[in-house]
Amino acid sequence: MARLPAVFLSHGAPTLALQGGPAVGAWRDLAAALPRPRAILVASAHWLHPRPALGAADAPAAIHDFGGFPAALHALRYAPPGDPELAARLAARLGAELDPARGLDHGAWVPLRAMYPAADIPVLPLALQPQQGPRHHFELGRALAGLGEAGILLLASGSLTHNLADIVWGAGQAAAPDYVRAFQGWMHERLLARDLDSLLDYRRQAPGAARAHPTEEHLLPLFVALGAAWERGGVQRRYAGISEGALAMDLYVFGGEASAA
Helix, strand or coil: CCCCEEEEECCCCCCHHHHHHHHHHHHHHHHHHHHCCCEEEEEEEEECCCCEEEEEHHHCCCCCCCHHHHHHHHHHCCCCCCCEEEEEHHHHHCCHHHHHCCEEEEHHHHHHHHHHCCCCCCCEEEEECCHHHHHHHHHHCCCCCCCCHCCCCECCCEECCCHHHCCCCCHHHHCCCCCHHHHHHHHHHHHHHHHHHHCCHHHHCCCCCCHCEEECCCCCCHHHHHHHHHCCCCCEEECCCCEECECCCEEEEECCCCCCC
């Protein structure tokens, strides 16, 4: 079975499910460039829980966990199968709880609907612990090492920058405040250098870190993906655009490059 990498993507606003755009195209290209997974484990910034937890539903449904958007967005569905048996095995490895009713929040189903529209690959959600910080999530990823060799795609879904107060709807890269590009550039340099100490201490070292992430939950998925592929090495940035004036939409592949789409 071909080895799968760990992926971090910035999922942007849920309206991408309707509007598409360059980031969505990059997700689709990545899915086309990867071997077909036998299952997908999604660590999304929108499932937060005090302790590690895994969704174990037979058929996890799309959760429309947002308001103020068009009715057409709320009408979208994504209903892949689950894999309760795999969830139980991974929960035992992580010492995690199982949630047999957990569905897929928009950080999971919006990109998955673009990447795997047939919804025929089992999907399992993984909760984050935002009070624990980057090192905890790096170690959570380390505990998931080897998933790629088993044909399981780890998809970590957050945002490289995420300050909703700075969003300008419909704006692109030209409207981005300076800190967005500065933070984006620093993270890319440190990832390429495999400078784990600086990455884990990004809150103090990265330019504009507190403004880029007033709260940490949207960057924590990156550390899960990084930890899962750390021993394998390899960093590939597949996309680095900016959406809505303030959301850096970086897409990273860790632990082996995807082929050209």
